[in-house]
Amino acid sequence: MQNLGLTEEQRLIRDNVRALAREKFAPGAAAADRQYKPPIENLKILVDHGYTGMFMPEEYGGSGLGLMENVLVVEQIARYCANTAMLFSCTDGATPRAILGIGSEDHKAKYLARIVKGELLTAWSMSEPNAGSDVGNVQTKAVREGDELIINGSKLWCTAAQVSDLFLVLVRLDAAPGMRGVGAVLVERDTPGFTIGKHLDLLGLRGTGMAELVFDNCRIPAGNLFLEAGRMRELLGVLDADRISGNPPVCLGIAQSAFENVVAHVKERQQFGKPLADNQGLQWKLAEMAMDIEAARALLYRAAARVDEGHPSIVDTSITKAYVNQMAVRVTNEAMQLAGACGLSEEYPYERYFRDARGMSIGYGTVEIHRSSIAREIISGRYTA
Ligand SMILES: Cc1cc2nc3c(=O)[nH]c(=O)nc-3n(C[C@H](O)[C@H](O)[C@H](O)COP(=O)(O)OP(=O)(O)OC[C@H]3O[C@@H](n4cnc5c(N)ncnc54)[C@H](O)[C@@H]3O)c2cc1C
Structure with missing residues (x-):
């Protein structure tokens, strides 16, 4: 593999995690999808190999490593x-990052080490029937x-709801x-x-345990208030790193796999008496797919490196997420086409790659909302190439 x-x-x-995933996770990937079954046994394997809490300081049992x-x-x-990757990046992502970034010392002491140990x-739960892209319209109330x-x-x-033990929930706290009231x-x-x-x-992503959450006079100790109203920007700021390390690498991994399989x-x-690959028209499709994947990878690694160097940027995050999302749809769609009817058959992985990639353009901010963020930075003059 390249050094990049x-x-x-x-x-x-x-290379180590790749070998582990190939050996342990690949055999059950199709079944997790078909049976709508979160592969939580794989999370245990990732915990045992020390992959949880990579970004967490050592005092909480983490590895103190970077976003890359x-x-x-x-x-x-x-x-x-992909289901294992989504579950992993969700349970080991937004909530612990938020607690580490802006949580109280009590919350850190109570939860972080236990999260790292699995x-x-x-x-993390934001979306509601009337609050999707419009996060400010959250109606679930906490009084x-x-x-x-x-x-x-x-x-x-809510991704991973069916298997999770701790939920970071956005609520309306004042009028x-x-x-400002969230x-x-x-x-x-x-x-x-x-x-x-x-x-x-x-x-x-049928094996990610997605579900609704229902609160019916649910009483929590006041100490479980995580963020007062009016501080949402801080939370969204902390989660910016998570938008790079969660969704885009899942897309990249899916696209890479679709590409390798179809090659x-x-x-x-x-x-017609010769391999499909001997047709120049199909060779060019493969070349286009490789160009798209490499461009996405370069963007993603650059965005991660910039965060690790202490230069996070909304534009980097949004350009990366939107581009990698769309790349994964293009590449997995093309892989289905190149595989012919096999591409649409459940006996082969292509249709699953496409289905898994498709939703990523919607989760964690739609590609349209990310385009709006990019445009805002351009028009305000904050964006410089
Ligand atoms: C795979 C997946 C995982 C998810 N996991 C979670 C999770 O763990 N927790 C959670 O809280 N939520 C989760 N979500 C929900 C996700 O955050 C929302 O679906 C997303 O924010 C979009 O909201 P919506 O579906 O209500 O679409 P809407 O906001 O109704 O948008 C519909 C369409 O209109 C476009 N649109 C909306 N407003 C504008 C605008 N101002 N300008 C231009 N276009 C606009 C959108 O881009 C979209 O194309 C997940 C979704 C998916 C698909």
């Missing part, structure tokens, strides 16, 4: 099982009563309109009044 400006240690991490290492690990897992799986907060409302599209709470799974609602099965297919399959 990675250090020797980073290459070692990449996180990206490399998620990409390699996704090459062999004792607590986590999810203070003495030493408690009482939560009422419901949430949608201030829009985002804050966040930490809710543990067995809290009375909190239930995991209907399982939500999307087109792809083998067109070299092997004979039509």
Whole structure:
């Protein structure tokens, strides 16, 4: 494999996790999809090999590594099982990053080491029936009563909900309109009044345990208030890193796998007395796919490196996420076409790659919303090439 400006240690991490994912996760990937079954046994393997909490300081049992290492690990897992990669990047992503970044010392002491050890799986919940792209329209309410907060409302599209133990939930805390009235709470799974609602099965990533969350007079200790109203920008700022290390490397891993499989297919399959790969028209398709994947990888690694060098940027995040999302749809779609009817058959992985890649353009900010962020930076003059 190429070096791509990675250090020797980073290459070692990449190659080791790749070998692990190929051996342990690939065999069950199709079944996790077909049976809508989160492969949580794979998370245990990742914990045992020390891949959780890579970004977490050592005092919480983590490895104190950078975003690049996180990206490399998620990409390699996704090459062999996208559902495992999504679960991993979710439970080991937004919530622990938020607690580490802006949580209280109590929250850090109570949760972080347990998350790294895999004792607590986590999810993060923002979306509601009337709050998708428009986060400021969150209606689930948390009202203070003495030493408690009482939560009422419901949430949608929560990845890993079916398997998680700890939820970071966006709630409306006061009457201030829009985002100014929104804050966040930490809710543990067995809290009375909190239930995991209907399982939500999307087109792809069917093994990510997505579900609704329902709060019916759910009482949590006031100490579980995570973020006061009016501080949402801080949370979104912390989660910016997660937008790089979660969603885009999953897309890249899926696209890489679709590409490799279809290259083998067109070299092997004979039509008109010669391999499909002997047709120049198809060779050019392969070249286009390789160009697209390489451009996406370069963007992603550059964005991760900039964060690790202390120069995070909204434009980097949004350009990377939107480009890598769209690349994965293009590449997996083309792989289906090159594989012919096999591309659409459940006996082969191509249709799953496409289904898994498709939703990534919607989750964690749609490509349209990311385009708007990029455009805002351009027009304001903050963006310079
Ligand atoms: C795979 C996956 C995983 C997810 N995981 C989670 C999770 O763990 N937790 C969670 O809280 N949510 C999760 N979501 C939900 C996700 O955050 C929302 O789907 C997303 O924010 C978009 O919201 P929406 O679906 O309500 O679409 P809408 O906001 O209704 O948007 C519909 C369409 O309109 C476009 N649009 C909306 N507003 C504008 C605008 N101002 N300008 C231009 N275009 C616009 C959108 O881009 C989109 O194409 C997940 C979704 C997916 C697909």
